[in-house]
Amino acid sequence: MQLFTKASVVALASFLGLTGAQILNSTDGTLFWFDPGLGACGFTNTSDQLVASVSADIFNSYPGATANPNDNPICQQNLTITYNGTSVTAPIVDYCPDCDDYWVGLSPVGFEDFASTDQGIVSNVTWEIV
Numbered sequence: 001m002q003l004f005t006k007a008s009v010v011a012l013a014s015f016l017g018l019t020g021a022q023i024l025n026s027t028d029g030t031l032f033w034f035d036p037g038l039g040a041c042g043f044t045n046t047s048d049q050l051v052a053s054v055s056a057d058i059f060n061s062y063p064g065a066t067a068n069p070n071d072n073p074i075c076q077q078n079l080t081i082t083y084n085g086t087s088v089t090a091p092i093v094d095y096c097p098d099c100d101d102y103w104v105g106l107s108p109v110g111f112e113d114f115a116s117t118d119q120g121i122v123s124n125v126t127w128e129i130v
């Protein structure tokens, strides 16, 4: 039995961001910081809780992702970010709609282990979804 027409499969793949390969790590990432609130995973977190976010593409192409972001298996997976001898591990709770694939975010309490929030971003970080 054919469950999907070809057009609907293409549309679904496009919605889920499956047009590219799944990316689970990078040695050339850019770290930003964000103020958590109610995130895509459905949790409400605060700036003093150590939480992480990834780009929309990585969130939506994660194995098992569906149209409901709350059910995405990437939620609560740990993201480890390493730069200049420092590593921070935090659970993923949200995505960043406008970020390039290799961008990863930490709440201020985690970002400040790498740089002051005044700096805005840290380039050339290594990260991995573990």
Ligand SMILES: *[C@@H]1O[C@H](CO)[C@@H](O)[C@H](O)[C@H]1NC(C)=O
Pocket (backbone or CB within 6 Å): 022, 023, 024, 025, 128
């Ligand atoms: C990084 O991801 C690629 C696939 O995208 C995988 O082949 C490789 O083993 C991963 N490296 C690490 C260190 O997890």
Ligand SMILES: *[C@@H]1O[C@H](CO)[C@@H](O)[C@H](O)[C@H]1NC(C)=O
Pocket (backbone or CB within 6 Å): 042, 043, 044, 045, 049, 050, 051, 091
């Ligand atoms: C994020 O918020 C949820 C509740 O919405 C909570 O269960 C979880 O422990 C929080 N994460 C951290 C790292 O504090």
Ligand SMILES: *[C@@H]1O[C@H](CO)[C@@H](O)[C@H](O)[C@H]1NC(C)=O
Pocket (backbone or CB within 6 Å): 076, 077, 078, 089, 130
């Ligand atoms: C994430 O890391 C924390 C601390 O190391 C650990 O307790 C937790 O089980 C990890 N979560 C997952 C989903 O692996």
Ligand SMILES: *[C@@H]1O[C@H](CO)[C@@H](O)[C@H](O)[C@H]1NC(C)=O
Pocket (backbone or CB within 6 Å): 084, 085
């Ligand atoms: C890297 O770490 C060293 C030692 O902690 C520090 O002196 C240096 O400023 C850091 N460099 C960058 C670019 O953050």
Ligand SMILES: *[C@@H]1O[C@H](CO)[C@@H](O)[C@H](O)[C@H]1NC(C)=O
Pocket (backbone or CB within 6 Å): 123, 124
């Ligand atoms: C990041 O790495 C690239 C390539 O190694 C280098 O050209 C660039 O200057 C680095 N950027 C920063 C801000 O360190």
